[in-house]
Amino acid sequence: MKKLINKVEDVVNDSLAGMGAAHANLLRVDLESQIVVRKNAPVQSKVGILSGGGSGHEPMHGGYVGIGMLDAACPGAIFTSPVPDQMLAATRAVNGQAGVLHIIKNYTGDVLNFEMAAELAELDGIKIESVVTNDDVAVQDSLYTAGRRGVGVTVLLEKIVGGLAETGAPLEQVAALARKVNSHGRSMGMALTACTVPAAGEPTFDLSEDEMEIGIGIHGEPGRRRLKLASAAQITEMLATPIIEDLELKAGEQVLAFVNGMGGTPLIELYIIYDSLNRILTGKNIRIVRNLIGNYITSLEMAGCSITLLRLDDEITRYWDAPVYTPALRWGM
Amino acid sequence: MKKLINKVEDVVNDSLAGMGAAHANLLRVDLESQIVVRKNAPVQSKVGILSGGGSGHEPMHGGYVGIGMLDAACPGAIFTSPVPDQMLAATRAVNGQAGVLHIIKNYTGDVLNFEMAAELAELDGIKIESVVTNDDVAVQDSLYTAGRRGVGVTVLLEKIVGGLAETGAPLEQVAALARKVNSHGRSMGMALTACTVPAAGEPTFDLSEDEMEIGIGIHGEPGRRRLKLASAAQITEMLATPIIEDLELKAGEQVLAFVNGMGGTPLIELYIIYDSLNRILTGKNIRIVRNLIGNYITSLEMAGCSITLLRLDDEITRYWDAPVYTPALRWGM
Numbered sequence: 001m002k003k004l005i006n007k008v009e010d011v012v013n014d015s016l017a018g019m020g021a022a023h024a025n026l027l028r029v030d031l032e033s034q035i036v037v038r039k040n041a042p043v044q045s046k047v048g049i050l051s052g053g054g055s056g057h058e059p060m061h062g063g064y065v066g067i068g069m070l071d072a073a074c075p076g077a078i079f080t081s082p083v084p085d086q087m088l089a090a091t092r093a094v095n096g097q098a099g100v101l102h103i104i105k106n107y108t109g110d111v112l113n114f115e116m117a118a119e120l121a122e123l124d125g126i127k128i129e130s131v132v133t134n135d136d137v138a139v140q141d142s143l144y145t146a147g148r149r150g151v152g153v154t155v156l157l158e159k160i161v162g163g164l165a166e167t168g169a170p171l172e173q174v175a176a177l178a179r180k181v182n183s184h185g186r187s188m189g190m191a192l193t194a195c196t197v198p199a200a201g202e203p204t205f206d207l208s209e210d211e212m213e214i215g216i217g218i219h220g221e222p223g224r225r226r227l228k229l230a231s232a233a234q235i236t237e238m239l240a241t242p243i244i245e246d247l248e249l250k251a252g253e254q255v256l257a258f259v260n261g262m263g264g265t266p267l268i269e270l271y272i273i274y275d276s277l278n279r280i281l282t283g284k285n286i287r288i289v290r291n292l293i294g295n296y297i298t299s300l301e302m303a304g305c306s307i308t309l310l311r312l313d314d315e316i317t318r319y320w321d322a323p324v325y326t327p328a329l330r331w332g333m
Numbered sequence: 334m335k336k337l338i339n340k341v342e343d344v345v346n347d348s349l350a351g352m353g354a355a356h357a358n359l360l361r362v363d364l365e366s367q368i369v370v371r372k373n374a375p376v377q378s379k380v381g382i383l384s385g386g387g388s389g390h391e392p393m394h395g396g397y398v399g400i401g402m403l404d405a406a407c408p409g410a411i412f413t414s415p416v417p418d419q420m421l422a423a424t425r426a427v428n429g430q431a432g433v434l435h436i437i438k439n440y441t442g443d444v445l446n447f448e449m450a451a452e453l454a455e456l457d458g459i460k461i462e463s464v465v466t467n468d469d470v471a472v473q474d475s476l477y478t479a480g481r482r483g484v485g486v487t488v489l490l491e492k493i494v495g496g497l498a499e500t501g502a503p504l505e506q507v508a509a510l511a512r513k514v515n516s517h518g519r520s521m522g523m524a525l526t527a528c529t530v531p532a533a534g535e536p537t538f539d540l541s542e543d544e545m546e547i548g549i550g551i552h553g554e555p556g557r558r559r560l561k562l563a564s565a566a567q568i569t570e571m572l573a574t575p576i577i578e579d580l581e582l583k584a585g586e587q588v589l590a591f592v593n594g595m596g597g598t599p600l601i602e603l604y605i606i607y608d609s610l611n612r613i614l615t616g617k618n619i620r621i622v623r624n625l626i627g628n629y630i631t632s633l634e635m636a637g638c639s640i641t642l643l644r645l646d647d648e649i650t651r652y653w654d655a656p657v658y659t660p661a662l663r664w665g666m
Contacts, residue, residue, distance in 0.1 A: 002525040002542070004565045004602035004638060014565070015601045018608030022624050058600040192335040209335070232337045232347070266596040266633050267391040268348045269337035275351030291355050293660075295628070300599050303634065305337060327626075331663050 001201045003301075008198045012055045012075060019062055023327045026066040033089040034082070036062040036073045041094045047165045047174045048072070048094030051103040051158055052087060053110055054079040056197070057218060060155060060297045063328030069162035070103075070326070078197050078300070079219045081109030087117030091126060099127035099171035101178060103158060105150030106134040129175035133157060135187045135308065137246045138215030138223050149217050152260050152308030153185035155296045156320070159329060163322030181316060186243040189306030190223070190235060191216040191262060195299050214238050218262075218299045232269070236276035239307045244284070247311060251285035256320065258291065258308035263298035265305055270294065273305055290320060296328065334534050336634075341531045345388045345408060352395055356660045359399040366422040367415065369395040369406045374427045380498040380507045381405065381427030384436040384491055385420060386443055387412040389530070390551055393488060393630045396661030402495035403436075403659070411530050411633070412552045414442030420450030424459060432460035432504035434511060436491060438483030439467040462508035466490060468520045468641065470579045471548030471556050482550050485593050485641030486518035488629045489653070492662060496655030514649060519576040522639030523556070523568060524549040524595060528632050547571050551595075551632045565602070569609035572640045577617070580644060584618035589653065591624065591641040596631035598638055603627065606638055623653060629661065 005011050013031060020029030020036075029036050042048060051061040052074035061073035071094035076082035091100050100121065104114045111132060118128040133150030142149055161178045191213045194203035204220030207213060212230070215223025230238070249255065259274045261267070270293050281288055289312060297306070310316070323332030338344050346364055353362030353369075362369050375381060384394040385407035394406035404427035409415035424433050433454065437447045444465060451461040466483030475482055494511045524546045527536035537553030540546060545563070548556025563571070582588065592607045594600070603626050614621055622645060630639070643649070656665030 002545070002562060002636065004525070004568060004598060004606055006564045006566055006605065011601065011605070014608050015604040018604035018606070018611065018626075021611045021621075022604070022607050022626055055601065056599075058604075063600070192337070212335070229335060231339045233339055235337060263599040264597045264634055264636075265337060266389075266631055267396070267628070268344065268388065268633070271348040271351035271355070271391075272339065272344070273337055273351070274355050275347050278351065278354045288354075293351075293355055295600065298599055300601070301597055301636065303335065303597075325664075331658075332666070333664070 001196050001198065003198060005198060011198050012077060016075065026326065034074060034086050035090040035093065036065045037090065037093045038065055038071045041071050042096035044096045045098050046096045046168060047098045047171050048096060048100040049103065049162050049165050050090050050094055050100055052082045053105050054081060056300045057297050059328035064158050064326050066326035067333065068166045068322055068324035069159050069329065078199065081107065081113050084113045084116040084120065087114055088120050091117060091121045092124065095126045099129065101161065101171065101174050102128060102130040103154065103178065104130060104132045105154050106132045106147055107144045107149065108146060127171055129171050131175060131178040131182060133182050135182065135185045137186045137242045138188050142217055143221040144219065151189065151218055152187040152258055152297055152306050153182055153310065156185060156256065156258060156308065156310050157181040159324060160316055160319040163319035163324065166322065177315065184316065185308055185310040186246050187306055187308040188239045188243055189216050189304060190214045190239060191302055191304035193264065193303040194220055195263065195302035216304065218297060220299060232272045233276045236273050237280060240277055240280050243307060243309050247309060249286050249311065254287045254289045254312045256290040256310040256312055257288040259293045260297055260306045260308065261295040262302040262304040263295055264301040264303040267294065270305060277307060290317065334529050334531065336531060338531060344531050345410060349408065352660065359659065367407060367419050368423040368426065369398045370423065370426045371398055371404045374404050375429035377429045378431050379429045379501060380431045380504050381429060381433040382436065382495050382498050383423050383427055383433055385415045386438050387414060389633045390630050392661035397491050397659050399659035400666065401499045401655060401657035402491050402662065411532065414440065414446050417446045417449040417453065420447055421453045424450060424454045425457065428459045432462065434494065434504065434507050435461060435463040436487065436511065437463060437465045438487050439465050439480055440477045440482065441479060460504055462504050464508060464511040464515060466515050468515065468518045470519045470575045471521050475550055476554040477552065484522065484551055485520040485591055485630055485639050486515055486643065489518060489589065489591060489641065489643050490514040492657060493649055493652040496652035496657065499655065510648065517649065518641055518643040519579050520639055520641040521572045521576055522549050522637060523547045523572060524635055524637035526597065526636040527553055528596065528635040549637065551630060553632060565605045566609045569606050570613060573610055573613050576640060576642050580642060582619050582644065587620045587622045587645045589623040589643040589645055590621040592626045593630055593639045593641065594628040595635040595637040596628055597634040597636040600627065603638060610640060623650065
């Protein structure tokens with residue numbers, strides 16, 4: 001196992017310490033509670049936006065804490081759900097008396113722990129709404145999930161909903177937009193290589209030199225099928241077609257296209273995938289009017305990519321375009 | 334070789350096509366001339382800022398074309414200098430009658446070809462200044478270089494000088510700031526793995542499972558020494574110490590700290606390196622007042638990192654902070 005780490009058991013803590021030192025203008029890291037919190041939280045009368053999940057998917061979620069996106073993130077151990085205590089501490093830290101939205105990727109552990117944290121927070125008198133993302137069209141159930149997995153849409157949703165929350169909108173409206181964004185987006189991923197969880201020291205699965213896995217999850221969970229390596233154009237077709245069909249995208253519609261790297265794939269390759277995706281959508285007269293290309297929801301050093309398409313309407317586009325300032329996404333400020 | 338590509342010979346073109354489609358609001362890609370040009374170039378009475386070099390280092394340089402950074406980039410084949418014709422076409426495209434600055438990383442091919450392009454441009458009556466970056470403290474000469482290699486400082490320099498050029502400053506002033514930034518910055522890198530140039534199909538070098546290369550170049554050129562894998566803290570020490578000594582950084586000074594990923598290293602590890610770097614500098618009472626952490630000057634899918642420290646003064650800080658809007662760096666707009 002070749003990694004830039006110190007002790008295996010310190011990976012998450014050391015990385016959080018670096019993040020706290022690097023972005024002290026935006027956020028603070030509480031290593032004891034294992035939470036990342038917007039510097040000036042709680043913002044009075046603003047809905048607090050909280051997400052969390054296993055580490056190993058950086059910059060998600062800690063890299064999205066700041067202005068106009070998340071108010072807090074609770075990172076678990078690598079590929080492991082955070083615990084309810086973390087979620088409760090983060091919820092309290094961002095409660096500005098307007099309620100807190102929990103954004104949860106659909107994995108069994110995350111869902112259960114966030115449910116428990118919400119119950120505890122409500123005992124404190126904090127109003128909670130929860131939204132579960134489940135945008136992965138690859139498989140219906142998986143190793144860690146009942147129902148579809150939550151993947152790339154989560155990043156887009158956190159940005160869009162964070163933009164609305166910044167305007168002082170009430171919790172119900174923020175939660176409704178979150179549910180709409182989730183329903184408007186679908187994703188699918190693939191891997192060329194596995195990744196190695198530091199505590200395990202071995203790759204999460206084996207893939208031979210001429211194989212790829214289509215429909216992979218962000219923890220290396222098996223996907224739809226294992227195939228011989230194909231061209232970027234063919235791979236893009238395999239990922240985009242199920243998304244377009246599931247979303248029932250029609251000619252004339254506008255989308256945000258998100259080409260995400262899994263962590264070990266260089267940008268030069270992601271732009272090749274984007275080129276293919278643009279050709280496929282243009283051929284169907286579906287217009288890409290916004291895009292995001294890079295490593296935003298990763299699986300450690302896995303090589304591969306995912307595609308997310310998000311059907312746009314005026315409201316979603318407005319809050320996607322709204323100013324944001326976080327370690328990983330920044331514009332308008 | 335596992336890559337998300339179509340034909341090996343189309344890698345650069347396909348990626349540039351994707352980049353042109355994705356960022357049409359900022360730039361245009363001329364596939365015939367193999368150049369990436371700011372959308373509204375030439376900007377009249379503004380110094381044109383041009384850089385270029387082999388592909389495989391994305392987002393450098395094409396990802397830095399836009400507002401407040403580069404006016405154009407000329408990407409060569411992977412790890413291969415662009416040719417003088419590309420550089421000349423890009424120079425003409427960004428000539429707004431205030432002259433053009435060529436930013437050249439110190440590799441023999443790049444330097445010779447940019448010299449020839451500058452001569453040709455001057456025959457056209459275009460005033461040219463050239464600055465060569467040579468910030469890599471690892472080795473004095475290398476496989477592709479007489480003198481030190483140009484690496485991480487190039488990214489910072491392009492941002493800072495681009496900020497000044499946007500104010501309408503004259504060519505001599507822009508070139509002088511470029512030379513100052515180069516003299517204020519030093520870098521050193523390391524690799525955990527090699528990378529594979531698509532046309533070669535084989536890794537650029539061999540490194541066994543328990544080895545790393547300290548002082549590596551961005552094309553996989555040999556570094557200072559090959560060692561057994563060490564901890565992130567030890568690696569950071571090995572990279573930072575020669576930089577601090579070479580820059581003669583003193584207690585009380587302020588720096589920009591840039592922790593760069595080589596392409597295949599996940600962000601969670603880069604923050605661990607940043608944490609160590611912050612401890613080392615804090616221990617010497619050298620203050621990090623700006624930072625940049627991520628994949629900005631890469632070697633395809635190589636795993637590893639580099640550290641760059643840039644001594645700050647008011648002028649450099651002002652233009653680092655100035656608004657920028659490119660595919661890869663964006664703030665203030």
